[in-house]
Amino acid sequence: xxxxxxxxxxxxxxxxxxxxxxxxxxxxxxxxxxxxxxxxxxxxxxxxxxxxxxxxxxxxxxxxxxxxxxxxxxxxxxxxxxxxxxxxxxxxxxxxxxxxxxxxxxxxxxxxxxxxxxxxxxxxxxxxxxxxxxxxxxxxxxxxxxxxxxxxxxxxxxxxxxxxxxxxxxxxxxxxxxxxxxxxxxxxxxxxxxxxxxxxxxxxxxxxxxxxxxxxxxxxxxxxxxxxxxxxxxxxxxxxxxxxxxxx
Amino acid sequence: xxxxxxxxxxxxxxxxxxxxxxxxxxxxxxxxxxxxxxxxxxxxxxxxxxxxxxxxxxxxxxxxxxxxxxxxxxxxxxxxxxxxxxxxxxxxxxxxxxxxxxxxxxxxxxxxxxxxxxxxxxxxxxxxxxxxxxxxxxxxxxxxxxxxxxxxxxxxxxxxxxxxxxxxxxxxxxxxxxxxxxxxxxxxxxxxxxxxxxxxxxxxxxxxxxxxxxxxxxxxxxxxx
Numbered sequence: 001x002x003x004x005x006x007x008x009x010x011x012x013x014x015x016x017x018x019x020x021x022x023x024x025x026x027x028x029x030x031x032x033x034x035x036x037x038x039x040x041x042x043x044x045x046x047x048x049x050x051x052x053x054x055x056x057x058x059x060x061x062x063x064x065x066x067x068x069x070x071x072x073x074x075x076x077x078x079x080x081x082x083x084x085x086x087x088x089x090x091x092x093x094x095x096x097x098x099x100x101x102x103x104x105x106x107x108x109x110x111x112x113x114x115x116x117x118x119x120x121x122x123x124x125x126x127x128x129x130x131x132x133x134x135x136x137x138x139x140x141x142x143x144x145x146x147x148x149x150x151x152x153x154x155x156x157x158x159x160x161x162x163x164x165x166x167x168x169x170x171x172x173x174x175x176x177x178x179x180x181x182x183x184x185x186x187x188x189x190x191x192x193x194x195x196x197x198x199x200x201x202x203x204x205x206x207x208x209x210x211x212x213x214x215x216x217x218x219x220x221x222x223x224x225x226x227x228x229x230x231x232x233x234x235x236x237x238x239x240x241x242x243x244x245x246x247x248x
Numbered sequence: 249x250x251x252x253x254x255x256x257x258x259x260x261x262x263x264x265x266x267x268x269x270x271x272x273x274x275x276x277x278x279x280x281x282x283x284x285x286x287x288x289x290x291x292x293x294x295x296x297x298x299x300x301x302x303x304x305x306x307x308x309x310x311x312x313x314x315x316x317x318x319x320x321x322x323x324x325x326x327x328x329x330x331x332x333x334x335x336x337x338x339x340x341x342x343x344x345x346x347x348x349x350x351x352x353x354x355x356x357x358x359x360x361x362x363x364x365x366x367x368x369x370x371x372x373x374x375x376x377x378x379x380x381x382x383x384x385x386x387x388x389x390x391x392x393x394x395x396x397x398x399x400x401x402x403x404x405x406x407x408x409x410x411x412x413x414x415x416x417x418x419x420x421x422x423x424x425x426x427x428x429x430x431x432x433x434x435x436x437x438x439x440x441x442x443x444x445x446x447x448x449x450x451x452x453x454x455x456x457x458x459x460x461x462x463x464x465x466x467x468x469x470x471x472x473x
Contacts, residue, residue, distance in 0.1 A: 003347050028354060032258045065349050069252045076255060076408075079429060083414050084421040099415045108255070108412075115254025119353055123346045131346065143276045143283075147339045150294020151301060155343075158302040182440065186447030189303065193323075193448050194455055196299050200291040207291070 007127040011056035017130040019229035026237020027118025030244035031111050039247035040110035043240050047117035055125045073112050077105050128152050133220050149216050250359045253352025260411045265357025271365045275334030297336045321367030322393030323445050330368040337364020362403035371396035389449045394442030401434045
């Protein structure tokens with residue numbers, strides 16, 4: 001997973017996660033508060049610039065991560081660009097191109113772009129483990145945190161099992177025709193589904209043998225300059241909001 | 249397909265979040281009760297969440313040549329009950345937003361509502377209805393999984409149409425547009441997912457009948473057959 005690699009390998013790995021979260025929140029508020037599409041676009045550009053130059057996420061990698069959501073955005077904007085009218089006489093309906101001009105599309109694209117940039121800033125600089133620790137401090141329900149911790153641990157186990165099984169099936173021509181592919185996928189997913197119980201049971205036994213009585217607790221890393229990081233993030237977030245609201 | 253980050257206007261984003269919250273809260277309450285009765289459930293739901301995250305990265309071939317990924321909502325609802333799917337689905341959607349940039353944080357509420365609430369409850373209701381009409385296990389599972397898939401995308405289309413009503417035709421025209429785009433990929437996908445889920449259930453019945461019985465979906469005779 002590309003995002004995961006960047007989250008661990010960027011320059012701001014040691015910055016307090018709370019600060020990064022705060023800056024991301026500032027980005028979201030700025031994206032939605034922007035008065036003009038140009039202001040939202042400026043916010044998006046600034047956040048991308050900070051992610052690439054500040055946190056040192058390689059730009060080509062940033063683009064590769066952003067491409068699928070941008071594809072969704074293109075499709076979404078396209079569906080706003082034309083308009084169906086059923087109101088005409090005798091059941092005929094007309095298709096109109098750009099009934100209200102480019103303005104709503106520009107606004108939507110700029111807002112989504114800015115919000116996406118803010119999300120990617122957080123995702124590309126902060127590993128999931130840090131985010132879970134942050135959510136724990138924000139008093140997220142314990143049940144959800146447990147599911148998140150386990151999900152994150154097992155994710156990689158399952159993707160490896162999936163990859164290995166798929167390779168073995170492909171080596172036996174399991175994906176040669178669409179019919180075979182569906183069959184192979186069926187037995188692959190069925191096999192993985194069975195593993196849910198097996199792996200959960202092993203985890204349960206492992207936890208019990210270590211006297212686990214409920215919650216999973218982990219040591220949290222210490223961050224050296226939490227207060228400084230938070231101050232900088234708050235200033236940065238305020239700058240984004242100011243830019244979004246103030247830009248003529 | 250998840251609604252991307254920032255796509256919904258702020259009122260809609262908050263509104264869907266508020267609509268999804270009670271279901272997630274009830275789900276957490278019911279999961280807590282399950283864990284108290286059976287501590288092994290604690291691990292089971294986390295592992296199941298990881299499974300469905302990995303499953304969503306799987307491409308299944310569909311009839312029109314396009315590829316799409318299974319949602320797994322139907323399968324999860326049948327295996328773990330619709331209430332537990334709300335918190336599990338919320339975690340999976342959060343992970344997809346943060347690890348794959350698929351979906352988003354501001355649209356999390358809307359996506360939870362369509363994929364982790366409407367889909368699972370629809371699957372469960374369809375399954376129960378089909379079983380009460382004496383349909384076979386395979387037919388019931390197929391109907392539950394594929395209709396859950398379709399209803400999920402109808403919900404997403406409704407969400408998008410409410411946020412972006414057509415300037416001329418209003419809500420209905422807009423709904424037709426979004427549903428039309430989804431229909432191209434989602435109807436074949438729903439059928440593929442239905443077939444896939446039936447295969448999974450067959451394998452479960454063959455290799456792991458104990459778990460299926462524990463879930464009280466089938467009676468013993470059918471599993472043995």
